[in-house]
Amino acid sequence: MTKPRLSGIAAFSSHSAVQVVRGANEERLRALLFGDARSLRVYSRFPALKFEPRLYSGRETLNELGDLGFVLVPNGSVVEYVGTDVLKSARIPVFGSRRLLGIEASQRSKMQLLRDASIPVPKEYERPEEIDRPVIVKFPGAKGGRGYFVARSPEEVRSGIERGLRSGSVKTTGQAIIQEYLMGTTLYAHFFHSPIYRRTELTGFDVRYESDVDGLRRAPVNVAEGVSPTFTVVGNFPVFPRERLLETFIEFGERFVEAVKRVTGDVFAGPFSLECIVDRDLNVWAFEFSGRIVAGTNVYLFHGSPYLALYFDVPITVGRRIAMELRIGAETDSLQELLT
Ligand code: AMP
Numbered sequence: 001m002t003k004p005r006l007s008g009i010a011a012f013s014s015h016s017a018v019q020v021v022r023g024a025n026e027e028r029l030r031a032l033l034f035g036d037a038r039s040l041r042v043y044s045r046f047p048a049l050k051f052e053p054r055l056y057s058g059r060e061t062l063n064e065l066g067d068l069g070f071v072l073v074p075n076g077s078v079v080e081y082v083g084t085d086v087l088k089s090a091r092i093p094v095f096g097s098r099r100l101l102g103i104e105a106s107q108r109s110k111m112q113l114l115r116d117a118s119i120p121v122p123k124e125y126e127r128p129e130e131i132d133r134p135v136i137v138k139f140p141g142a143k144g145g146r147g148y149f150v151a152r153s154p155e156e157v158r159s160g161i162e163r164g165l166r167s168g169s170v171k172t173t174g175q176a177i178i179q180e181y182l183m184g185t186t187l188y189a190h191f192f193h194s195p196i197y198r199r200t201e202l203t204g205f206d207v208r209y210e211s212d213v214d215g216l217r218r219a220p221v222n223v224a225e226g227v228s229p230t231f232t233v234v235g236n237f238p239v240f241p242r243e244r245l246l247e248t249f250i251e252f253g254e255r256f257v258e259a260v261k262r263v264t265g266d267v268f269a270g271p272f273s274l275e276c277i278v279d280r281d282l283n284v285w286a287f288e289f290s291g292r293i294v295a296g297t298n299v300y301l302f303h304g305s306p307y308l309a310l311y312f313d314v315p316i317t318v319g320r321r322i323a324m325e326l327r328i329g330a331e332t333d334s335l336q337e338l339l340t
Pocket residue numbers: 122136144145148179180181182183186208210231275277287288
């Protein structure tokens with residue numbers, strides 16, 4: 001890579017863009033959002049968000065932005081809508097590991113990376129007839145849990161996958177991941193790996209508000225009966241775990257960073273999240289990760305992350321933390337430690 005420069009931050013106009021723009025504004029960096037006209041209009045409604053809008057028309061847009069010196073701050077929409085093929089070869093430096101985003105897009109490689117990091121994960125089954133407990137069946141793609149289903153028998157797994165094949169959510173039976181359904185509460189842990197400060201910071205936790213699985217709590221019994229819940233993300237809440245869990249999460253975060261560096265061979269910097277379930281004995285399992293900012297960090301939008309306040313003495317958002325790392329990286333000539 002030629003010596004990187006930083007003339008501004010570019011992000012896809014959705015997901016956590018509001019925070020990334022605000023963070024860039026606070027750190028006095030240029031911010032640019034690219035996407036479709038509709039989403040750009042939404043963000044333009046907020047006068048205090050200062051950004052340059054750009055219609056996205058594929059790889060060329062990213063190449064142009066790269067030539068102008070913009071750095072891409074990836075979010076979930078980049079993984080889903082830009083796609084890993086374009087990302088792999090686009091001429092724009094990416095904050096964090098480009099290869100990690102490719103791993104994230106594949107359910108199987110992402111679970112393997114968690115195993116490589118020695119983080120406990122749910123059991124996986126190759127074939128429906130192997131299941132010996134309730135399972136959750138996942139179709140590929142970062143679609144916010146849409147189309148997942150829970151099954152208790154090989155027959156339920158098979159008929160659910162057939163439904164998926166008919167609706168086009170899954171192309172082949174082999175693409176469906178059959179995973180042990182973990183009983184417990186969800187906790188999504190947010191981290192920020194900083195090569196500048198040489199540490200992995202804990203930035204917070206959220207839980208997702210998911211339809212229908214959360215809606216079932218308020219549904220009358222006769223309505224709830226027989227509903228097979230889906231997991232479409234509707235929003236997020238902040239949550240503060242018991243302090244005895246913090247050490248476990250911090251260790252998981254540090255192990256994850258080491259595994260990313262080992263497996264990808266890339267430098268690694270920036271936000272990531274481990275999506276976990278905590279069981280009744282306070283065992284923690286990860287069933288997913290996101291190798292970039294998660295929308296759940298928006299819960300700290302204006303008050304800032306309470307955990308980042310414990311590192312910097314002032315509460316700042318993850319969006320601002322990103323801009324800070326990039327600004328300091330540019331000022332200290334260390335951008336090559338942050339970008340791929
Ligand atoms: P994901 O798209 O993998 O983040 O999953 C969407 C939702 O499905 C999560 O927020 C959880 O509520 C649920 N979920 C995913 N995997 C599991 C699992 N192995 N056991 C129990 N619930 C799960």
